[in-house]
Amino acid sequence: MLENYFPVLLFIIVGLAIGVIPLLLGWILAPNRPDDAKLSPYECGFEAFEDARMKFDVRYYLVAILFILFDLEIAFLFPWAIVLQEIGMFGFVSMMVFLSILVVGFIYEWKKGALEWE
Amino acid sequence: MEAQVLHFFQWFWDLFGLWNVVWSFVEPVWPLIWNLMKIVAIVAPLMIGVAYLTYAERKILAYMQVRVGPNRVGYYGLLQPIADGIKLLFKELIVPIRSNKLLFAFAPVMVLAPALAAWAVVPFADGMVLANINAGLLFILAMTSIGVYGVIIAGWSSNSKYAFLGAMRSAAQMVSYELPMGFALVCVLLAAQSMNLTDIVMGQQSNAGMLGWYFVPLFPMFIVYLISGVAETNRAPFDMAEGESEIVAGFHVEYSGMGFALFFLGEYANMILIAGLTSLFFLGGWLNPFHGWMLVGALTEWVPGIVWLLGKMFFVLFLFLWFRATFPRYRYDQLMRLGWKVLIPLTLVWVVVVAAWMQTPYWLWTPASVQG
Numbered sequence: 001m002l003e004n005y006f007p008v009l010l011f012i013i014v015g016l017a018i019g020v021i022p023l024l025l026g027w028i029l030a031p032n033r034p035d036d037a038k039l040s041p042y043e044c045g046f047e048a049f050e051d052a053r054m055k056f057d058v059r060y061y062l063v064a065i066l067f068i069l070f071d072l073e074i075a076f077l078f079p080w081a082i083v084l085q086e087i088g089m090f091g092f093v094s095m096m097v098f099l100s101i102l103v104v105g106f107i108y109e110w111k112k113g114a115l116e117w118e
Numbered sequence: 119m120e121a122q123v124l125h126f127f128q129w130f131w132d133l134f135g136l137w138n139v140v141w142s143f144v145e146p147v148w149p150l151i152w153n154l155m156k157i158v159a160i161v162a163p164l165m166i167g168v169a170y171l172t173y174a175e176r177k178i179l180a181y182m183q184v185r186v187g188p189n190r191v192g193y194y195g196l197l198q199p200i201a202d203g204i205k206l207l208f209k210e211l212i213v214p215i216r217s218n219k220l221l222f223a224f225a226p227v228m229v230l231a232p233a234l235a236a237w238a239v240v241p242f243a244d245g246m247v248l249a250n251i252n253a254g255l256l257f258i259l260a261m262t263s264i265g266v267y268g269v270i271i272a273g274w275s276s277n278s279k280y281a282f283l284g285a286m287r288s289a290a291q292m293v294s295y296e297l298p299m300g301f302a303l304v305c306v307l308l309a310a311q312s313m314n315l316t317d318i319v320m321g322q323q324s325n326a327g328m329l330g331w332y333f334v335p336l337f338p339m340f341i342v343y344l345i346s347g348v349a350e351t352n353r354a355p356f357d358m359a360e361g362e363s364e365i366v367a368g369f370h371v372e373y374s375g376m377g378f379a380l381f382f383l384g385e386y387a388n389m390i391l392i393a394g395l396t397s398l399f400f401l402g403g404w405l406n407p408f409h410g411w412m413l414v415g416a417l418t419e420w421v422p423g424i425v426w427l428l429g430k431m432f433f434v435l436f437l438f439l440w441f442r443a444t445f446p447r448y449r450y451d452q453l454m455r456l457g458w459k460v461l462i463p464l465t466l467v468w469v470v471v472v473a474a475w476m477q478t479p480y481w482l483w484t485p486a487s488v489q490g
Contacts (some may be wrong), residue, residue, distance in 0.1 A: 004249050004251045005249065005251060006149075006153070006249075007153045007156070007238060007248045007249040008235070008249045008251065008257065010150070010153050010154065011157050011234070011235050011237070011238035011248065011249075012231065012235040012238075014154070014157050014161060015230070015232070015233075015234035015235040016227060016231045018161065018165070018230065018231070018234060019226065019227030019228075019230045019231050019380055022376050022379065022380065023211075023223065023226070023227065023376050023377065023380065025207060025376065026206075026207050026209075026211055026375050026376030026377075026379075027376075029207055029208055030207070030209055030210050030211055030375050030376070031208075031210050032210060032211070033210065036215075038212055039212065039213070039214055039215040040214070040215060041214055041215075041216070041276070041278035041279070041281075041372065042278055042372060053274075053277070053282070054282075056282075056286055057286075060286050060289075063290045063293065063294060063454075064290075064293065066458075067293045067294065067296070067297065070297045070300075070462070071296070071300065074297070074300040074301065074304065077301075077304045077469070078256070078304065078307060078313075081304045081305075081307035081308045081473075082312065082313060083311075084308055084473060084476060085311055085476065085484065085488050086488075089477055092473055092474070092477055095473070096470065099466070099469075099470065103466070106462075106463075110459070115455070115458045115459060116451075117451035117454045117455070
């Protein structure tokens with residue numbers, strides 16, 4: 001069972017190597033003549049006038065929280081989906097109850113305007 | 119297959135009378151070598167495919183705009199991707215002054231590696247798969263989610279305003295479209311009753327040919343998956359993260375040379391991956407579209423399965439390029455509205471519809487493994 005995952009691990013390592021090797025090659029082969037202007041952050045030709053790690057919109061944070069909630073919901077749906085034909089009507093109704101509770105939450109955040117971007 | 123390869127090596131080394139010596143060294147690590155050979159057999163064509171997808175994109179885009187596209191380097195410009203690669207290899211790698219060097223260097227690898235590693239569980243025909251694991255679909259979801267980290271790390275570690283903005287946008291976008299994608303896959307799982315990708319394809323086999331594939335009962339989910347796939351790979355019309363005309367190039371504005379090339383490769387590798395997954399989940403993978411269709415079915419039975427799979431992938435990839443040539447870029451608020459207010463409610467409803475449909479006798483897609 002678990003030995004099936006050995007090629008997967010190997011593939012991940014090969015994938016990392018395919019990313020790292022060209023980077024190293026580029027680092028060896030390419031010229032390297034840094035100067036101040038070249039290394040400064042790009043801001044359409046102007047000098048950078050404040051730190052780039054600035055305040056950002058709280059809506060990104062909201063989206064992240066909603067994503068965590070819904071991803072958890074999907075994590076609950078996966079095992080249910082796979083065995084639905086075995087658990088039949090009872091399993092179906094139970095999941096509908098769970099979904100309807102989440103839908104109430106979804107409607108609440110929609111009405112609250114958490115999904116608005118203007 | 120393994121026996122034949124071993125046999126060939128035995129024949130080769132026996133020419134020098136060295137087989138017994140060689141084998142005594144090789145035997146303990148043979149599974150490792152054999153798996154590495156299979157991985158190379160997947161990755162090498164994939165990387166060539168990625169390189170020539172960039173060529174195909176420029177060529178097809180050009181023909182759609184009534185011009186010729188690259189046609190100077192090699193016949194019909196066929197050496198263009200190789201010339202581009204060599205050029206980027208010799209370009210200076212610029213590391214901005216106040217960036218976090220290590221993260222900055224690692225971010226492009228973070229984008230490319232998972233897009234490749236996901237192929238470990240993708241079957242190309244019945245039994246033709248590197249790792250036939252039961253949680254295949256879960257593994258693919260896990261791998262495709264890791265790409266988001268690469269984008270965020272790239273944008274944050276550059277310490278540049280445009281890169282940071284691009285990373286925020288892109289992360290929110292990829293995360294938002296992962297949800298409808300996940301719900302669409304729940305519908306596929308409902309129909310297939312398995313997470314194993316080979317089982318999912320075999321569940322679509324019937325005597326109805328292409329009418330038995332999952333895009334028929336799950337048609338809205340097929341469309342949602344395609345749209346989310348375009349958004350997930352940051353392709354036009356959802357390429358806000360890059361938005362050349364507004365935030366210059368988004369999260370990878372500070373990258374040059376090979377770092378930039380890796381992001382590029384990662385994006386195209388992701389496109390090919392999404393095309394492959396769409397074909398497996400909704401378009402019957404390697405199955406013959408005319409199977410069981412009287413004369414046409416009988417006439418096309420000789421075509422190997424992998425040809426059908428590649429054909430379906432070409433079709434989906436062509437759609438990607440076609441979208442880019444046709445649609446103007448979405449605005450960010452429109453993008454988020456489409457994700458949260460259209461696709462998520464639609465997929466939620468369709469999960470319920472499919473599940474309820476399965477409780478009735480009118481459900482036709484019960485896979486053979488469950489019927490018994």
